Amino acid sequence: MSMPFYVSPEQMIKDKADYARKGIARGRSVLVLQVSEGILMVAENPSRALHKISEIYDRIGFAAVGKYNEFENLRVAGVRLADMRGYSYDRRDVTGRSLANAYAQTLGTIFTEAPKPYEVEIVVAEVGLSEATDQVYRLTFDGSVAEERGYVAMGGSSESIAAYLGEHWTETLSLSGGVRLAIDALGRSTPPGSGAPSDGPREIPLTHLEVAILQRDRPRRTFRRLTGQTLSDLGSLADG
Secondary structure, three states, X not given: OOOOOOOOHHHHHHHHHHHXXXXXXXXXXXXXXXXXXXXXXXXXXXXXXXXXXXXXXXOEEEEEEEOHHHHHHHHHHHHHHHHHHHHHOOHHHOOHHHHHHHHHHHXXXXXXXXXXXXXXXXXXXXXXXXXXXXXXXXXXOOOOEEEEOOEXXXXXXXXXXXXXXXXXXXXXXXXXXXXXXXXXXXXXXXXXXXXXXXXXXXXXXXXXXXXXEEEOOOOOOOEEEOOHHHHHHHHHHHHO
């Protein structure tokens, strides 16, 4: 009689976590920064068709790293949940916290019950009427939730990027300064498949960036993509 195959729960959870972390680390980084004008989201993303940064609801944005098809499923589910809750009750009942809790339950269930965990890490951000009321929630592949302040770096060389942001981010950072800081921080990451890190910071073309802001002073839908000349002007202002 053959012995049944057995893996301890501890080992299974560890293997799943290691698998998810490796998948996330292979991708390019995404940054979320609080600036005086709102919440800035910046991703190194050469693709013009596949977005890592999106709108969820009026004052709520979504940023993600990892496998596109997996975090896109989460984004679409979040949009549907927000629309249904806003239509059934009131638009003010749709909050970043409630969406983060829903995502946490979904990711936690997938991590514990599915054979393969989602290889994703996401941020749900809600811009407030003042900087003090901004909400930024970071969710990992196992459903863990952390409320962040100031800045978040996900995917790729997130540890080195976070360290750089910690040295240079300030509470009075402007939108143009935030764009330049994000570009500088992403330039210190190691691109996927390049092997050893380069000798100095990389220069990332603006066409390889996906940039958006949850703009505090907009009346309802605060999400705005920054592209083309607008993005070039912000980079020039920051350089000056």
